[in-house]
Amino acid sequence: MGVCVAQSGLARKEQVSGWLFVMPALVLLGIFMIYPILWSLWMSFQVGRGMSFSFGGFANIIRLTQDPVFLRALTNTLVFLAIQVPIMLVLALLFASALNDSKLWGRSFFRTAIFLPCVTSLVAYSVIFKSMFAGDGIINQVLLGLHIVSEPIAWLADPFWAKFVVVSAITWRWTGYNMIFYLAAMQNIDRSIYEAARIDGVPTWARFWYITVPMLKPVILFTAVISTIGTLQLFDEPNLLTQGGPSDSTLTLSMYIYNLSFRFMPSFGYAATVSYVIVVLVAILSYIQFLVARDRRA
Amino acid sequence: MTRMSTGLKRSLAVAMASVSMFSVTAASAAEILVWCWDPNFNGATMEEAFSRYQAEHPDDTIRVEIFDKAAMEQKLQTQLASGTTEGLPDIVLIEDYRAQKYLLSFPGAFEPLTDQIDYSAFAPYKVEVATVDGQTYSMPFDSGVTGLFYRADKLEEAGYTAADLENITWDELIAIGQDVMEKTGETLLPIDPNASDLFRIMMQSAGTWYFDADGNVTIADNPVFHEVLSTYQRILAGGISKPVSGWTEYTGSFTSGDTLATPTGVWMTATIKANPDQSGQWGVAPVPRMGDVESSVNASNLGGSSWYVLSSAPQKDLAIDFLKSVWGSDVDFYQEILVNQGALGTYMPAREGEAFQASDEFFGGQPVWQNFSNWLAEIPAVNYGIFTEEADSAVVAQIPAITSGGNIDEIVAAIDAQVRQQTQ
Numbered sequence: 001m002g003v004c005v006a007q008s009g010l011a012r013k014e015q016v017s018g019w020l021f022v023m024p025a026l027v028l029l030g031i032f033m034i035y036p037i038l039w040s041l042w043m044s045f046q047v048g049r050g051m052s053f054s055f056g057g058f059a060n061i062i063r064l065t066q067d068p069v070f071l072r073a074l075t076n077t078l079v080f081l082a083i084q085v086p087i088m089l090v091l092a093l094l095f096a097s098a099l100n101d102s103k104l105w106g107r108s109f110f111r112t113a114i115f116l117p118c119v120t121s122l123v124a125y126s127v128i129f130k131s132m133f134a135g136d137g138i139i140n141q142v143l144l145g146l147h148i149v150s151e152p153i154a155w156l157a158d159p160f161w162a163k164f165v166v167v168s169a170i171t172w173r174w175t176g177y178n179m180i181f182y183l184a185a186m187q188n189i190d191r192s193i194y195e196a197a198r199i200d201g202v203p204t205w206a207r208f209w210y211i212t213v214p215m216l217k218p219v220i221l222f223t224a225v226i227s228t229i230g231t232l233q234l235f236d237e238p239n240l241l242t243q244g245g246p247s248d249s250t251l252t253l254s255m256y257i258y259n260l261s262f263r264f265m266p267s268f269g270y271a272a273t274v275s276y277v278i279v280v281l282v283a284i285l286s287y288i289q290f291l292v293a294r295d296r297r298a
Numbered sequence: 299m300t301r302m303s304t305g306l307k308r309s310l311a312v313a314m315a316s317v318s319m320f321s322v323t324a325a326s327a328a329e330i331l332v333w334c335w336d337p338n339f340n341g342a343t344m345e346e347a348f349s350r351y352q353a354e355h356p357d358d359t360i361r362v363e364i365f366d367k368a369a370m371e372q373k374l375q376t377q378l379a380s381g382t383t384e385g386l387p388d389i390v391l392i393e394d395y396r397a398q399k400y401l402l403s404f405p406g407a408f409e410p411l412t413d414q415i416d417y418s419a420f421a422p423y424k425v426e427v428a429t430v431d432g433q434t435y436s437m438p439f440d441s442g443v444t445g446l447f448y449r450a451d452k453l454e455e456a457g458y459t460a461a462d463l464e465n466i467t468w469d470e471l472i473a474i475g476q477d478v479m480e481k482t483g484e485t486l487l488p489i490d491p492n493a494s495d496l497f498r499i500m501m502q503s504a505g506t507w508y509f510d511a512d513g514n515v516t517i518a519d520n521p522v523f524h525e526v527l528s529t530y531q532r533i534l535a536g537g538i539s540k541p542v543s544g545w546t547e548y549t550g551s552f553t554s555g556d557t558l559a560t561p562t563g564v565w566m567t568a569t570i571k572a573n574p575d576q577s578g579q580w581g582v583a584p585v586p587r588m589g590d591v592e593s594s595v596n597a598s599n600l601g602g603s604s605w606y607v608l609s610s611a612p613q614k615d616l617a618i619d620f621l622k623s624v625w626g627s628d629v630d631f632y633q634e635i636l637v638n639q640g641a642l643g644t645y646m647p648a649r650e651g652e653a654f655q656a657s658d659e660f661f662g663g664q665p666v667w668q669n670f671s672n673w674l675a676e677i678p679a680v681n682y683g684i685f686t687e688e689a690d691s692a693v694v695a696q697i698p699a700i701t702s703g704g705n706i707d708e709i710v711a712a713i714d715a716q717v718r719q720q721t722q
Contacts, residue, residue, distance in 0.1 A: 049403065050402065068695075069692075154541045157542070242492075244492075247491065247694050259691075261379070262376050264688050265684050265688065
């Protein structure tokens with residue numbers, strides 16, 4: 001009996017000291033993360049312009065359904081998501097698989113070259129992309145020189161091509177980042193599995209599809225979720241390259257929130273509502289991805 | 299007791315006196331911080347103004363910070379919304395279209411200057427734009443009176459003189475542009491498909507706007523707006539324009555000779571004059587009007603801004619004194635900035651000065667300043683309201699539909715619906 005009391009006393013002391021260690025981080029997290037999240041939830045029920053708010057109930061949610069600009073932004077964001085993320089992840093996987101070969105000449109050069117875009121300055125590369133895709137920029141000059149087109153394409157002034165430029169910019173930037181994850185995970189796959197497969201006569205593509213990909217499943221899930229979240233919150237590239245694109249064709253949800261708060265007559269309550277739409281989308285898509293990737297028990 | 303030589307004592311005394319004088323002057327030297335967006339234009343006029351002020355205040359300095367216009371407006375709005383005043387400037391330049399938005403969204407952020415400045419000496423429409431509840435907050439700066447800037451030498455090759463461009467309609471301009479294209483192969487206008495400049499010019503030339511004086515939306519039931527969109531559609535269909543993306547590409551287009559003309563505000567003079575080797579090759583004609591609209595005249599406004607003092611300004615009194623003594627009374631200063639930067643001030647007494655009557659070599663000896671001054675008097679006054687950005691955004695969103703020849707009635711209805719939704 002005495003031993004139990006002593007043990008529970010010790011356990012309680014350890015618990016208390018454990019909590020004390022964690023407390024400063026929790027407090028900071030609470031103030032700078034939890035509190036703003038709750039505050040913005042409350043804000044999303046407020047209506048009013050500038051700094052004058054009043055409670056509006058579900059007025060903002062109703063406004064969402066009638067807002068053509070919101071629908072445009074939502075469509076654009078989902079289009080970017082559906083097109084850019086799969087292309088980028090597949091490319092990253094292919095690059096990683098190619099660069100995993102220990103006998104490939106110039107491996108470290110290629111790895112560095114593909115990863116380098118993620119560490120470049122965002123503004124610097126956007127300015128360069130803008131000048132590359134300008135009316136008289138280098139891309140048009142190359143296309144005209146090779147006679148692929150007969151007159152210069154207005155990349156940034158055309159609604160379709162502007163989306164193409166944004167997707168290329170994002171893919172160029174983030175493929176290397178995902179490739180590194182896959183490379184690291186591939187190092188952990190036992191070589192003997194591949195050897196056994198080669199001996200059994202399994203072709204290269206089948207080795208890739210039936211061995212590499214299933215073994216990378218957790219990492220693929222991780223990069224898919226991260227990329228989804230990043231693309232749903234996309235702001236930097238469309239803002240710097242096209243300022244929302246010719247006629248809102250590259251306007252994303254985050255850009256719309258920015259416009260609502262800092263460009264138009266400010267409606268902070270409505271902006272908070274739109275940001276919660278992003279939260280809901282992220283939650284739904286992440287849940288679906290986890291569901292798809294879970295281990296099925298027989 | 300130590301004895302110091304007299305010479306040493308004297309030099310020590312002088313040294314101490316100069317150090318104390320130095321610290322006193324250093325303590326009273328103040329720096330005014332100004333935010334604006336065009337180094338050739340408004341930035342240059344502010345520097346010129348301060349060099350005049352410095353004659354009587356040698357210890358004070360000015361720091362003019364240049365930003366991209368949209369970035370500066372958003373930065374200002376963000377900082378005012380956050381409530382922190384650190385890093386805010388003493389004087390900020392705000393475009394007239396947006397003035398009411400800032401004044402109404404952030405009461406108390408700007409310093410009222412009603413008692414400090416004699417507003418009867420300024421153009422009434424500029425004073426009105428900066429007035430809320432009887433208090434005026436600005437030092438009125440320039441008017442954005444528009445003109446059609448064109449490359450006189452190139453149009454002459456195609457056989458067009460200044461007289462051919464006098465008081466024309468947009469349809470006549472389209473015909474001229476097509477003729478020039480046939481004869482010389484050059485494109486007339488650079489048009490940014492993300493910009494609403496042309497719409498604003500056309501609307502104000504007819505005395506109408508997205509909103510009426512009470513702030514009600516006047517789009518769907520406004521026949522003039524309908525005509526504005528049709529005219530824009532005809533301009534784009536006429537094949538006389540080339541698309542440009544962004545400000546740099548736009549200004550680069552006509553300054554490099556890639557395109558031949560642009561209808562824009564008088565403030566573009568500074569950008570055009572930044573290429574001195576093109577002197578004598580440019581001309582300015584009255585901005586075209588809409589032929590089918592009775593109320594449309596050959597005069598309009600694009601832009602125009604004023605200087606505002608922030609309530610939180612660290613050098614508030616110095617800033618106000620500076621604005622009063624140079625911007626509020628120096629007639630000679632206005633002549634200077636007119637000729638050098640094309641800044642058509644709205645200080646009425648300055649209009650009597652000689653620069654306003656003179657002709658300009660750069661524009662082939664045309665009396666451009668007199669012309670602009672005359673057009674200024676003809677600009678129909680409109681109330682911009684507080685939702686100009688939202689309305690612009692709604693119009694720009696429909697530009698692809700307009701360009702591809704869509705039905706104007708449907709487009710007008712879509713714009714009207716979006717503006718009503720955004721301004722609720």
